[in-house]
Structure formats: structure tokens, C-alpha cells
Amino acid sequence: MQDKNFIKPYGDTLNDGKIQISFTLPLDAGAKAQAAASQIMEKLGLEDIVIAQEQSLSPGFTFYVAYGSFKAAIDLDTIVVLENEQKALTIEETDELIKRELGRKLTVIGASTGTDAHTVGIDAIMNRKGFNGRFGLERYDMLITHNLGSQVLNETLLQKAVQENADVILVSQTVTQKDIHIHNLTELIEMAEAEGLRDKMVFICGGARITHELAKELGYDAGFGSGKYADDVATFMVKELIRRKESNF
Amino acid sequence: MIDQIKLDENLVAQAKAHGASIASDVLAFVQGHTTVAVERTICRLLGIDGVNQVYAPYANVLVEHLKEWGLLSIGAAYFIAAAHLETKMSPQEIAEAVDQGQLQLGSFALPPGVTASDVLAPYINQSLKKIAEQRAKREEKIAAEPKKDRPLIYCIVATGNIYEDITQSVAAARQGADIIAVIRTTGQSLLDYVPYGATTEGFGGTYATQENFRLMRQALDQVGEELGRYIRLTNYCSGLCMPEIAAMGALERLDMMLNDALYGILFRDINMQRTLIDQHFSRQINAVAGIIINTGEDNYLTTADAVEEAHTVIASQILNEQLALAAGLPSEQMGLGHAFEIDPNVQGGFVLELAHALLSRSLFPQAPLKYMPPTKFMTGNIFKGQSQNTMFNIASYLTGQNIHLLGMLTEAIHTPFMSDRALSIENALMVFTSMAGLAEELEIKSGGKIEKRAQLVLEKALELLEEIDQNKLFHALEKGVFADISRSSQGGKGLDGVAKKDERYENPFSQIWS
Ligand code: B12
Numbered sequence: 001m002q003d004k005n006f007i008k009p010y011g012d013t014l015n016d017g018k019i020q021i022s023f024t025l026p027l028d029a030g031a032k033a034q035a036a037a038s039q040i041m042e043k044l045g046l047e048d049i050v051i052a053q054e055q056s057l058s059p060g061f062t063f064y065v066a067y068g069s070f071k072a073a074i075d076l077d078t079i080v081v082l083e084n085e086q087k088a089l090t091i092e093e094t095d096e097l098i099k100r101e102l103g104r105k106l107t108v109i110g111a112s113t114g115t116d117a118h119t120v121g122i123d124a125i126m127n128r129k130g131f132n133g134r135f136g137l138e139r140y141d142m143l144i145t146h147n148l149g150s151q152v153l154n155e156t157l158l159q160k161a162v163q164e165n166a167d168v169i170l171v172s173q174t175v176t177q178k179d180i181h182i183h184n185l186t187e188l189i190e191m192a193e194a195e196g197l198r199d200k201m202v203f204i205c206g207g208a209r210i211t212h213e214l215a216k217e218l219g220y221d222a223g224f225g226s227g228k229y230a231d232d233v234a235t236f237m238v239k240e241l242i243r244r245k246e247s248n249f
Numbered sequence: 250m251i252d253q254i255k256l257d258e259n260l261v262a263q264a265k266a267h268g269a270s271i272a273s274d275v276l277a278f279v280q281g282h283t284t285v286a287v288e289r290t291i292c293r294l295l296g297i298d299g300v301n302q303v304y305a306p307y308a309n310v311l312v313e314h315l316k317e318w319g320l321l322s323i324g325a326a327y328f329i330a331a332a333h334l335e336t337k338m339s340p341q342e343i344a345e346a347v348d349q350g351q352l353q354l355g356s357f358a359l360p361p362g363v364t365a366s367d368v369l370a371p372y373i374n375q376s377l378k379k380i381a382e383q384r385a386k387r388e389e390k391i392a393a394e395p396k397k398d399r400p401l402i403y404c405i406v407a408t409g410n411i412y413e414d415i416t417q418s419v420a421a422a423r424q425g426a427d428i429i430a431v432i433r434t435t436g437q438s439l440l441d442y443v444p445y446g447a448t449t450e451g452f453g454g455t456y457a458t459q460e461n462f463r464l465m466r467q468a469l470d471q472v473g474e475e476l477g478r479y480i481r482l483t484n485y486c487s488g489l490c491m492p493e494i495a496a497m498g499a500l501e502r503l504d505m506m507l508n509d510a511l512y513g514i515l516f517r518d519i520n521m522q523r524t525l526i527d528q529h530f531s532r533q534i535n536a537v538a539g540i541i542i543n544t545g546e547d548n549y550l551t552t553a554d555a556v557e558e559a560h561t562v563i564a565s566q567i568l569n570e571q572l573a574l575a576a577g578l579p580s581e582q583m584g585l586g587h588a589f590e591i592d593p594n595v596q597g598g599f600v601l602e603l604a605h606a607l608l609s610r611s612l613f614p615q616a617p618l619k620y621m622p623p624t625k626f627m628t629g630n631i632f633k634g635q636s637q638n639t640m641f642n643i644a645s646y647l648t649g650q651n652i653h654l655l656g657m658l659t660e661a662i663h664t665p666f667m668s669d670r671a672l673s674i675e676n677a678l679m680v681f682t683s684m685a686g687l688a689e690e691l692e693i694k695s696g697g698k699i700e701k702r703a704q705l706v707l708e709k710a711l712e713l714l715e716e717i718d719q720n721k722l723f724h725a726l727e728k729g730v731f732a733d734i735s736r737s738s739q740g741g742k743g744l745d746g747v748a749k750k751d752e753r754y755e756n757p758f759s760q761i762w763s
Contacts (some may be wrong), residue, residue: 022668023668024668057424057667057668057671058419058420058423058424058667059423061420061667063667063671115435115436115439115452117435117516117517119552123552150518151439151517175435175452177407177409177452177453177663178409178452180435180453208661
């Protein structure tokens with residue numbers, strides 16, 4: 001038995017390391033392609049490789065389902081994660097905190113930006129009715145919210161933010177093909193920096209493929225992916241604004 | 250099974266009458282107006298093609314010129330005819346000369362009693378002939394292939410690169426796909442021009458260009474030939490270039506076109522006046538080209554609840570049917586949309602899905618209905634996703650749907666990989682093969698849950714259609730009756746491309762097809 005903090009995948013026996021993988025090779029099915037498939041598994045650090053299924057998809061393309069055991073183990077103690085795991089406050093607690101610590105209503109501007117037409121995510125965060133039974137930001141007494149909808153240009157978003165004297169900017173990005181979201185999110189931050197707005201507002205992004213880590217990397221204050229709701233976002237932004245206020249003293 | 254769902258005929262008739270009344274109101278508005286997209290389409294149908302040095306399509310150059318000089322309301326056909334009569338230049342030469350600043354179209358006028366249709370007859374007939382030939386070719390190929398007693402398998406490709414799309418499509422055809430839809434890149438619906446040439450850079454889809462259409466058509470004909478089947482090709486004539494893309498599809502023998510103004514209004518914030526005018530002309534083109542339109546009702550259920558809002562899908566289908574009829578598009582070409590989007594955790598959800606699917610089936614017996622798979626409740630659990638899709642395949646087979654858009658197990662993650670598509674096709678073919686003959690053995694219980702649910706949804710659809718009829722469509726859309734989304738008739742994109750027709754106005758193609 002290994003140390004508790006060394007982790008391997010689990011099939012049916014602790015530390016068996018079992019992993020299941022599927023992929024397509026641009027090759028005709030056959031012994032050579034199978035051998036290539038096995039080698040790919042080996043290079044991934046697997047042993048006891050089983051090519052469970054080899055299926056031709058079309059001349060020149062073959063699909064594999066394969067199993068193997070992961071040789072290495074992961075030392076949990078060496079892992080540092082950039083997480084945003086604060087416990088969400090209730091609406092009342094948040095409103096109360098804003099009143100007490102900031103003493104004024106906060107303005108939040110949100111949009112799904114660039115060419116992205118997906119609104120369900122930003123609406124889930126902002127609309128009164130929220131999502132999965134978690135109410136949206138519009139329900140907070142101490143928040144003034146503006147949801148600009150989808151396909152909003154970064155430029156328009158920033159203009160509106162200046163006009164409304166926004167405290168927080170919320171950006172939603174759903175389409176990620178060819179990293180279009182990265183380009184778009186980066187552009188917004190660069191524009192905000194150029195206009196001297198970056199430090200005046202809290203920048204938060206979200207979407208199914210957005211992680212907190214990615215958001216930080218792109219220069220945002222936080223990122224929220226699936227399973228995150230308005231209360232998580234509200235808690236973060238209020239605490240961040242309080243932190244900024246205090247560090248200014 | 251299909252015949253056995255009983256609907257109150259009286260309600261059906263009332264609902265359709267309201268639909269017809271709403272549509273005739275829209276038509277009255279549409280007939281008094283034109284748009285930049287309609288005029289560009291006329292240019293294209295008169296043979297104007299290609300782009301200038303800065304990649305602006307000549308059709309845009311000419312129509313922008315008219316707009317600049319305040320001549321849009323008289324229309325492109327009138328001025329092209331007038332210029333042609335005087336200079337003997339072809340429409341293409343005229344457009345190029347306008348681009349070079351050598352012609353000012355406002356300086357030409359048609360003599361009294363002379364129509365653009367007469368002057369331009371040779372150009373008009375050339376396009377009509379090409380469209381008719383493409384239609385005949387399709388009909389011939391379909392007549393020659395074995396008939397299928399099951400839904401047609403519709404797969405999407407969305408790599409962003411037309412050549413990669415071809416590889417994926419050809420593979421899908423070999424695996425059993427009957428229809429290939431090339432999804433458009435994000436953002437194209439808001440472009441007020443159609444890009445030119447073969448393209449390799451798109452996001453979440455590939456640019457719709459005439460050259461891309463041609464390349465894909467060629468590849469599918471080739472693999473179809475080899476397989477002894479006709480592989481149908483689909484694209485999107487929606488957004489700000491709706492009728493232009495319809496014309497390109499007609500010329501390049503696409504077989505289906507997504508074509509739904511309501512989708513653009515609700516999901517892309519395109520101005521409703523603009524897109525309803527565009528839609529009418531595009532449906533006339535689709536009608537004459539024998540292209541099956543696909544409407545986008547399924548999308549409503551991605552933002553609104555599939556159980557509570559089921560009636561909005563039905564109401565919209567009826568509306569779309571009536572708008573299509575008004576454009577001369579027969580029922581056999583109406584791929585009205587609906588979807589299998591009920592939360593899989595709803596108790597008895599599958600029963601409701603069957604009721605909804607049978608309701609659509611029974612309301613539009615001639616229409617090749619387009620049935621969409623689960624998308625909203627697909628998650629990163631691809632294994633569960635595959636099961637959800639199996640249930641969808643069963644529902645589609647049992648209720649006699651026609652155009653079966655395959656669900657992908659990776660729906661919540663990325664646009665489909667080749668293997669995703671193959672696994673989905675395998676799943677659907679397994680269901681269709683294994684269940685063959687079952688539908689005929691089953692009857693829907695008279696007065697049972699399914700019939701009652703269908704009746705209820707129909708009643709609610711009727712109420713909604715009554716409301717829309719009273720308020721008129723524009724106001725109803727402002728009130729947010731569909732998909733929980735509201736739009737203003739003066740807002741959205743493209744309104745500045747709308748013009749009221751002058752009395753000299755002529756659309757030679759619309760005249761022939763009306
Ligand atoms: C609904 C939907 C649509 C609807 C959108 C309707 C609307 N008004 O939003 C319609 C039909 C219009 C649509 C269109 C398209 N779609 Co779509 N769509 C979906 C679908 C089915 C569900 C997305 C959704 O609503 N999820 C529910 C919400 C609540 O989840 P969420 O967005 O992740 O939001 C949560 C968190 O991420 C977070 N969050 C989200 N945003 C934000 C913002 C902030 C500030 C914060 C704090 C948090 C946060 O909070 C939310 C609650 O937890 C997905 C597939 C799927 N099942 O995921 C495809 C999907 C997203 N679509 C996709 C694509 C490609 C498109 C199109 C580009 C296709 C095309 N070429 O035309 C077009 C969009 C065109 C455009 N210009 O953008 C792809 C994206 C692939 C990729 N990774 O790039 C997907 C994954 C489908 C697929 N497999 O191809 N789509």
C-alpha cells in the first residue's frame with residue numbers, strides 16, 4: 001500500500017491505476033495502427049495496455065477504445081490549486097455586508113461579449129429568477145444591475161461601464177473553439193488597461209469552459225464555471241471590493 | 250401510430266386560421282418594402298458575382314451605391330435594366346463600372362412602359378434555368394436511390410475549415426449519414442455581406458460562401474455516387490444575408506436551408522422588419538429551387554422550459570407554416586422544427602416528449618419535420634449523453650419524424666469529433682434497425698396521457714396564436730411571447746437596410762414567383 005497522499009486512478013482495486021481512453025488515428029485499421037495506438041498509450045505513461053475496440057470510421061480513420069494502468073502516482077502534497085472556494089453568503093448577508101462596509105449600492109454590468117450569442121449563462125447569474133433555484137443578482141437590494149445581453153462589443157461594454165460608473169464587470173464566454181474566448185477576454189482587459197479602468201473595477205468572467213485559474217492568468221479578478229451561481233459571484237465581488245477599499249487606507 | 254392521435258379538428262382549424270391571419274398581416278407589410286439584402290440577391294440572380302480589390306462583393310458595391318444616392322427604394326433591377334438599355338453592358342460589367350466610379354446609376358432611367366423584367370429577360374432566364382436544372386438533378390438522384398422508411402440521419406460538421414469539413418462529411422456519409430449540415434461560423438449572421446471563396450478560418454462553424462457550397466456539393470455527390478445514395482446538403486440562409494444565401498444555395502444545389510426569421514430576431518437580435526422582408530424573398534427562392542426549409546423552434550426550448558413552453562413551439566410552427574405558404578412554399582418543403590429537450594429527470598418526461606412529437610406530426614402530416622436532439626441537458630457525462638440520445642432516437646422513430654438531427658454525446662463540450670459522429674450514427678442505426686416494424690404494432694391509447702397532453706398543448710398554442718393575432722406579430726415579439734425573449738420592432742441589427750418601395754420598384758424574380 002502506498003502512502004495515502006499518493007494517488008492513482010481507481011478501477012476496482014485500490015491503486016490499480018486503471019484508465020479508459022478513446023481516440024481516433026488518421027490510419028487504416030490493422031496491426032500497424034493498433035501498434036501505434038498501443039505506443040500512444042505507453043507514451044501517456046500507461047502499462048498493461050488493452051486495445052478493447054478497433055473500429056474503422058472511414059478509409060484512413062480508425063477509432064480506438066483502450067485501457068491501461070497508470071504507472072506513476074500523484075503526490076497530493078505537492079499540489080497547489082488556485083481556487084475560489086469561499087462559502088457563498090446569502091442574499092441578505094451580502095446586502096448587509098455591502099451596507100455596512102461599503103455604504104452604497106454597487107453597480108454591476110454584465111454581457112456575453114464578442115460574437116458570442118449565448119445568454120443563458122450570464123442570465124443565470126444576473127436575472128432575478130436565477131438558475132437551479134439560486135436567485136440572480138437582480139434580486140439583491142444593494143446591487144444595481146445592467147445586463148447588456150449577447151454579442152456585445154468589448155468597446156460597448158466598457159463605454160457603458162464608464163457611463164454607469166460600474167464597480168463590477170461580468171463577462172460571459174461560451175464559444176471556445178479555436179480559443180476565440182481567450183482572444184476576446186484578453187482584448188477586454190487590454191482595452192481596460194489602456195483606458196485606465198482595470199483597477200477601478202472588478203473584472204469577472206464566466207462560462208462552461210472558464211476556470212478561476214484561467215481567469216487569473218488572463219488578468220481577471222476571478223472566473224466562474226459550471227456549478228457556480230449568483231451567490232458565489234456576489235460573495236466574491238463584495239469581498240474583493242472591501243479588500244480594495246481597505247488596502248487603499 | 251401516427252394516425253392514431255386524435256386532435257380536436259375544430260381547434261386545429263382555428264389555430265391555423267389565426268396563423269394565416271397573422272401571416273397575411275406580415276405579408277402586407279413585406280410587400281411594401283425591400284431591403285439591401287433583397288437587392289443584393291437580385292444582383293446575384295442577375296449574374297453579378299465576385300469581389301473587388303478590397304474583397305467587397307460587387308453585389309454589395311452596387312447596392313451600397315444605390316443606398317448612398319437614396320435610390321434603394323426603386324431597386325437594383327430598375328437601374329441595372331436602365332443602364333443596360335443605354336450602355337449594353339452586362340449586369341456584371343455595370344457593377345464593376347460602379348465600383349470604378351465610372352457609372353452613376355441615378356443618371357439612368359427606364360423609358361415609360363419599359364419594365365426591368367423585359368430588359369433583363371436573358372439574365373433572368375439564365376438563373377431560372379440554372380435553378381431548374383439543379384432542382385431536376387436533385388429529383389433525379391432522389392428518385393434513383395432506395396426509399397427509406399425511417400427518419401433521415403442529419404449530421405453537422407463545424408470544423409471552421411471547409412476542407413476539414415469535407416473529410417468529416419465524407420466519413421459521416423460512409424457511416425450512414427443522409428444529410429450533412431455545415432454549421433456557420435459565429436458572427437456570420439451579423440455580417441451584411443457574404444464572404445467570398447473557399448474559407449478555412451471559422452469559429453464553431455464554417456463561413457457560408459458560394460465556393461464552400463460548391464466544394465461540399467461536389468464532395469457529397471462523389472461519395473453519394475459511390476454509396477448509391479444521395480447525400481443531402483444543408484446550410485443556413487438566416488441572418489442579414491438570408492435571401493442571398495438562399496440564391497447561392499439554389500444555384501449550387503443545396504437541399505435544405507435553415508430559414509427562420511424568428512430565430513434571427515430572438516437569438517441574434519436582428520431587426521424584425523428587416524428579416525421578415527428578407528425571409529419572404531428567401532422562401533420564394535427556396536420554394537422554386539425545391540429546397541426544404543428548416544425552422545428553428547427547437548431553439549426556444551434552450552432558453553425556456555420544454556414542458557411549460559411546449560405550446561410556443563407549436564404556435565410558432567403554425568406561424569411558420571402560414572408564412573411559408575404565403576411565399577408559395579409547399580408543405581412538402583417545410584421542415585418545421587421541434588426538439589426533445591425535456592429535463593431527463595422529469596418523471597414521465599419521455600411520455601410528454603412522445604405527446605409533443607406526435608402533436609407536431611399530426612398537425613403537419615405532409616411536412617418533413619425536423620426533430621432536434623437533447624442539447625440543454627447534455628453534460629460532461631458523455632456516457633449518460635449517449636443514453637439520452639438513444640431515447641431521442643427511439644422517440645423520433647416511433648413518432649415518424651423525418652429529418653433527424655443526431656445528438657452528439659459530447660454536445661456540452663465541443664463541436665463534434667469524427668468519432669462522436671460515428672458513435673451517434675451507430676446508435677441511431679441500431680435503434681432504427683432493431684425497432685423496425687414496431688411503430689405499426691403500437692397504438693396510442695384513446696383518451697390517455699399522450700392524447701390529453703397533446704390536446705392541452707394545442708389549446709395553449711391556440712390561445713397564444715389568438716393573442717398574437719390580436720396584437721399583430723411585431724407587438725407580440727415586443728412582449729416576448731417566444732423563448733422568454735422580447736425584441737423591439739425598431740431595435741436590433743439591420744433596420745437601416747430597409748426601404749419602402751417606390752412605385753417604379755421592380756423585383757423581377759419575386760414577380761415571377763408570386
Ligand atoms: C443553449 C445553447 C445555444 C442556444 C443559445 C441560446 C441563448 N440565448 O443563450 C443557441 C441555439 C442560440 C446556440 C447557438 C450556438 N451555439 Co450553442 N449551445 C447551447 C447549449 C445547448 C447550452 C448552453 C447553455 O445554455 N448552458 C446553460 C448555462 C446556464 O450554462 P453556462 O453557460 O455554462 O453558465 C453557467 C456557468 O458557466 C456560469 N457562467 C456562465 N457565464 C458566466 C458569466 C459570469 C460573469 C459568471 C460569473 C458565471 C458565468 O454560470 C452559469 C450557471 O452555473 C450548449 C451545449 C451544452 N449542453 O452545454 C451549446 C454550445 C455551447 N453551443 C455551441 C456552439 C458552437 C454554438 C454556435 C456557435 C453554433 C453556430 N455555429 O451557429 C451558435 C452560437 C452562435 C454565436 N454567435 O454565438 C458549442 C460551443 C462549442 C465550443 N466549446 O466552442 C456548444 C458546446 C455545443 C456544441 N457541442 O457544439 N447555442
